[in-house]
Amino acid sequence: xxxxxxxxxxxxxxxxxxxxxxxxxxxxxxxxxxxxxxxxxxxxxxxxxxxxxxxxxxxxxxxxxxxxxxxxxxxxxxxxxxxxxxxxxxxxxxxxxxxxxxxxxxxxx
Amino acid sequence: xxxxxxxxxxxxxxxxxxxxxxxxxxxxxxxxxxxxxxxxxxxxxxxxxxxxxxxxxxxxxxxxxxxxxxxxxxxxxxxxxxxxxxxxxxxxxxxxxxxxxxxxxxxxxxxxxxxxxxxxxxxxxxxxxxxxxxxxxxxxxxxxxxxxxxxxxxxxxxxxxxxxxxxxxxxxxxxxxxxxxxxxxxxxxxxxxxxxxxxxxxxxxxxxxxxxxxxxxxxxxxxxxxxxxxxxxxxxxxxxxxxxxxxxxx
Amino acid sequence: xxxxxxxxxxxxxxxxxxxxxxxxxxxxxxxxxxxxxxxxxxxxxxxxxxxxxxxxxxxxxxxxxxxxxxxxxxxxxxxxxxxxxxxxxxxxxxxxxxxxxxxxxxxxxxxxx
Numbered sequence: 001x002x003x004x005x006x007x008x009x010x011x012x013x014x015x016x017x018x019x020x021x022x023x024x025x026x027x028x029x030x031x032x033x034x035x036x037x038x039x040x041x042x043x044x045x046x047x048x049x050x051x052x053x054x055x056x057x058x059x060x061x062x063x064x065x066x067x068x069x070x071x072x073x074x075x076x077x078x079x080x081x082x083x084x085x086x087x088x089x090x091x092x093x094x095x096x097x098x099x100x101x102x103x104x105x106x107x108x109x
Numbered sequence: 110x111x112x113x114x115x116x117x118x119x120x121x122x123x124x125x126x127x128x129x130x131x132x133x134x135x136x137x138x139x140x141x142x143x144x145x146x147x148x149x150x151x152x153x154x155x156x157x158x159x160x161x162x163x164x165x166x167x168x169x170x171x172x173x174x175x176x177x178x179x180x181x182x183x184x185x186x187x188x189x190x191x192x193x194x195x196x197x198x199x200x201x202x203x204x205x206x207x208x209x210x211x212x213x214x215x216x217x218x219x220x221x222x223x224x225x226x227x228x229x230x231x232x233x234x235x236x237x238x239x240x241x242x243x244x245x246x247x248x249x250x251x252x253x254x255x256x257x258x259x260x261x262x263x264x265x266x267x268x269x270x271x272x273x274x275x276x277x278x279x280x281x282x283x284x285x286x287x288x289x290x291x292x293x294x295x296x297x298x299x300x301x302x303x304x305x306x307x308x309x310x311x312x313x314x315x316x317x318x319x320x321x322x323x324x325x326x327x328x329x330x331x332x333x334x335x336x337x338x339x340x341x342x343x344x345x346x347x348x349x350x351x352x353x354x355x356x357x358x359x
Numbered sequence: 360x361x362x363x364x365x366x367x368x369x370x371x372x373x374x375x376x377x378x379x380x381x382x383x384x385x386x387x388x389x390x391x392x393x394x395x396x397x398x399x400x401x402x403x404x405x406x407x408x409x410x411x412x413x414x415x416x417x418x419x420x421x422x423x424x425x426x427x428x429x430x431x432x433x434x435x436x437x438x439x440x441x442x443x444x445x446x447x448x449x450x451x452x453x454x455x456x457x458x459x460x461x462x463x464x465x466x467x468x469x470x471x472x
Contacts, residue, residue: 001321003354006347010441013434020431024424024463032470058391065384071324072377074317075282091384098391105395278370324377325437327369327448338448340369344441 005067012064019057044106051107058099066091127198128205129156131168135216140207141165153193153201154182157208157220170220177334180270184220185209190275192334211275213288227271230287235313236294241305249303261300264293264342266335273329273339285318289329289339292320296342299349311346311353320346368450375457376433379426386423417468424467428460 030043044050066088073079073087126144133141143160154172161168172182175194182193187207198206214222231237251258273289274280280288295314298304314320320343329339365371433456439445 001317003315003321003350004358006321007351007354010351010438013438017431017435017438020427024428027424028463028466028470031467061387065380065387068380069384071322072381075279094388095391098388098395102391102394324373325369325440326373328365328367330448331367331369338446340440340448341444341446344444347441348444 001067001071008063009067012060015056015060016064019053019060022053023057041106041109045109046107048107051103054103054106055100058096058103062092062095062099065095129160130205130207131157131160131220132209132216133168133219135218138216138219142205147198151198153186153191153196153198153206153208156198156206157193168220169218178268180268180272180334183211183270183272183275185211185275190272190332192270192272195334211271213275213277213280214271222271224269224271227269227274227288227290230274230291231269231294233313234287234291234295234319235306235310236291236298238298238301239304239306239310244305251302255302257300257302260345261297264297264337264339267293267337268335270334272332272334273337276328276332278326278328279322279324283317283322286322287314287318289323289343292323292346293329293337293339293342296345299346308353311350314346315350315354320350323347368453369448372433372436372453372456375429376437379430379433382423382426383430386426421464421468425460425464428463429457432456432460 030040069091070084070088073084079087125147127147129143129145130140131143132138143164145156145159145164148155154175157168157170158172161170170182170184172194173179175182177192177195180192183190184193185191185208186193186196187201190211193208208220210216210220210222214224214226217223253259253262267290269290271290273293277286277289279286292314295310299307299310304310316322323340323343325340325344327340330337330341333339433453436447436452436456440447
């Protein structure tokens with residue numbers, strides 16, 4: 001953890017606080033009376049606002065989660081050194097790739 | 110009070126005796142049980158002193174002032190780090206009393222720990238005043254009600270007893286973590302307007318060893334006998350180091 | 360056996376925050392993969408969603424929504440302490456965070472089918 005990583009994690013935390021609030025409200029509103037794929041996709045298809053929102057959400061999460069996981073693994077699994085940092089970069093890349101794919105999936109479907 | 114005579118008398122009243130389990134040896138030691146009579150206004154320091162003077166002279170423990178000023182008697186009582194001179198027996202929960210040395214420091218013997226790593230962290234956190242190359246000739250004028258001075262004063266009463274360091278989980282999980290006491294002192298110095306070593310100090314308290322490893326469990330604040338709040342001091346260090354990092358990034 | 364020194368608001372807040380964070384970190388890739396099945400067609404997405412309509416999965420979904428709410432509520436508390444110099448040390452605030460997240464979870468359960 002460096003001051004820069006700390007700032008990145010807390011900074012994305014602020015972003016996620018907004019994004020998660022919107023996301024939770026959207027989910028709870030949307031699932032009323034059951035939820036089908038068609039209904040989800042009808043809302044997100046071609047919707048640039050949703051796409052933009054989800055992309056910001058994904059990027060923020062891809063930065064926030066690995067930095068948090070790093071602390072947990074250092075303290076509880078006693079994992080130290082370069083290999084941990086590289087593993088966290090890999091987690092970040094995984095979340096980024098899967099997340100951007102998912103955001104486009106519901107935009108294009 | 111003649112402890113020896115009292116102990117002999119009390120031996121004939123077993124109902125008034127309480128069980129005290131005391132850690133003996135070093136890390137590879139074990140608990141030893143003693144029976145100690147209950148007395149009026151008894152503190153845990155009284156208990157451990159009675160054991161050492163009347164039952165087992167080989168027991169090692171520390172104390173000095175015995176009136177809650179020096180912090181030397183700090184140890185774990187029933188799992189909580191406390192000053193034994195300020196822990197009344199009648200305020201403990203019912204059952205055997207368990208005495209262990211402070212956590213997170215090497216055990217010298219029985220209830221005495223090696224405080225050297227604790228003070229080493231103090232130094233590594235730059236917990237000392239840095240006058241700079243050209244200290245002023247005359248006294249500095251620092252208003253006691255200025256914001257920085259009030260912030261520094263809120264944390265200045267630390268007497269290095271080691272209770273916060275013992276209570277801290279992150280110290281247990283992360284050997285290099287400087288810990289609440291060292292970081293709290295660094296924060297008081299960050300707020301000392303006369304100090305000329307701020308940049309080096311902020312660098313010293315950053316990173317995995319420094320303030321960024323604090324997860325605000327607040328055990329330090331919970332157990333500090335001087336009612337200090339290292340958690341909030343460390344939060345201040347997080348803000349100060351972030352401001353410094355942000356300035357460098359721009 | 361939980362140490363008596365651990366039954367305090369700050370420690371419980373930190374543990375709930377950490378454990379919910381771990382759960383979310385494990386869940387998030389699965390969530391992205393599930394949504395990614397929409398790339399196939401609405402049908403493949405629908406069949407995936409169909410699989411997820413049993414009670415066990417519903418409970419898991421509830422757990423994750425609650426974890427998300429809890430992680431955020433307790434995280435906002437940390438941000439307040441760290442950035443806004445809030446001197447917070449009570450059980451009330453921590454209880455409030457947990458109560459809010461359980462409410463969100465309950466709303467999720469009640470609003471579903």
